[in-house]
Amino acid sequence: MSFFQVQVDRIAGIRVLSLTGGMIGSHSVDEVATLLARDATLVWVDVPECSDQAVTLLTDVLKCHPLAVRDCMQRNRVPRVRIYPHQQLLILHGPERGPSSHVHYLALDQIIGEKYVVTVPGPINPTVPIDVALRETDGVRKRIEAGRLRPDSPYELSYAITSALTHRLKAFIEDLTRDVWDLERRVTGGHMGNPEEFLEELFGAWHGLLAVRMMGALGAEVLGRVAALEARIPVDERPLIADATDQMNRIRNLADGEREYGALLDLRHEHHRQRHHPRHPVGRGALDHGWRGPSAAAGGKGPHGGTGLTVVLAPGHHGPHAAEGHPSHRRSGGRSGALRQRLLS
Structure with a gap:
């Protein structure tokens, strides 16, 4: 069906x-x-x-x-x-x-x-x-x-509908931020539990922020196209299009800020892991030390002007199949390696 x-x-x-x-x-x-x-x-x-x-x-x-x-x-x-x-x-x-x-x-x-x-x-x-x-x-x-x-015009009605959509995007970021704060409390309190499950949860929050970031960025692009057609839009309606575009841009910026916070949390998790479990080879987290935020050089930017992501494996760990002869490497290389593949795919 x-x-x-x-x-x-x-x-x-x-x-x-x-x-x-x-x-x-x-x-x-x-x-x-x-x-x-x-x-x-x-x-x-x-x-x-x-x-x-x-x-x-x-x-x-x-x-x-x-x-x-x-x-x-x-x-x-x-x-x-x-x-x-x-x-x-x-x-x-x-x-x-x-x-x-x-x-x-x-x-x-x-x-x-x-x-x-x-x-x-x-x-x-x-x-x-x-x-x-x-x-x-x-x-x-x-x-x-x-x-x-x-609403007195089609543009006023469309603006109200688009604004309702941006409210949903903001609420989505709020929910993901709550998840990130919970992860932070677990890191700072030393109660992370299983490191790989922690990384799965961190990946889920990061993935959600990336998705909503793309929705805001691409939404701003298409609304910007409408705003550029000034001859087609009544003068009184143009501020509505400009404000809707600004709302989408702010969604992108909010998501970018929370993603940077998530990257910092990932680094803190790695520091905690190295300090308390120095021999546990779980790579370097879902986001890794290769993270580059919005201030990265142009070469570090991804599609649609997004922030780049570089995954750097821990020393001596070259992927899920590099050290299959060692039991601990086999255990850590499975799900952590799959996480890295999901991030890069």
């Missing part, structure tokens, strides 16, 4: 809201064409999944570009923006933690027209609850229905 087939049974129907002045209305899909013909009316079409009905609505009523419709139907692994004559497609990602340090990338697609906004969550893993994918749009809709938010 495909992702799409599993999704169909879990998702509610299309939701249509209209905002005219201070008035809010809820409508059926059949009313969308009439709503678009009204003056001074903003229409929000929230599509939980791209069913045949949704594709017909996007294509025949909202006149969305075929490539935009195609992107809403498929899984998009990279954020992007597509500019069309009367609309823009904006795709951003949010995180959700999974098992074994996995981070789910949840796409949120927005089609921003002259009088409407369409929101579509990308196809998700069947193990992820559908309400997780709808968290941002549900939150914004509830604020509108409660009278706490009154």
Whole structure:
């Protein structure tokens, strides 16, 4: 069974809201064409999944570009923006933690027209609850229905949705930081337990920070592209795009700062290990002494301007297969070597 087939049974129907002045209305899909013909009316079409009905609505009523419709139907692994004559497609990602340090990338697609906004969550893993994918749009809709938010234009509505996504990114960093602080307490208190299990936990936090860092960095890139199209954006709306871009850049910077802290923790763990277990050859931790933070030389930077990572093995330890004849090397080279391979892959 495909992702799409599993999704169909879990998702509610299309939701249509209209905002005219201070008035809010809820409508059926059949009313969308009439709503678009009204003056001074903003229409929000929230599509939980791209069913045949949704594709017909996007294509025949909202006149969305075929490539935009195609992107809403498929899984998009990279954020992007597509500019069309009367609309823009904006795709951003949010995180959700999974098992074994996995981070789910949840796409949120927005089609921003002259009088409407369409929101579509990308196809998700069947193990992820559908309400997780709808968290941002549900939150914004509830604020509108409660009278706490009154967007007057498609850009104001899109800005509210994008800001809700950045709040999720910040909350994700907060959760990972709590994990890093717990690891620090264990290091400083001398209660790390199994060194390899400690490294697994440290890797999970570091991997999550790297994922959210990439979401912020790439989100800022695509929003920056929108901001650069000044001729296409009303003057009053440009500060919203600039602020959304700044929010994504701050997500990247927050994640970078916490990753540096995680690298320092890794060095402290290595110092503690060398001091108390000098003969235990567990390499040099998940992040190693080859870590380079944002201030590294240009040659140390990774893709998308990210910080570089160099793994340096402990003296006399040249990988998981270097000293297979020694039992202690076999024990430590397994999971620690696998960690290094995961970091480099």
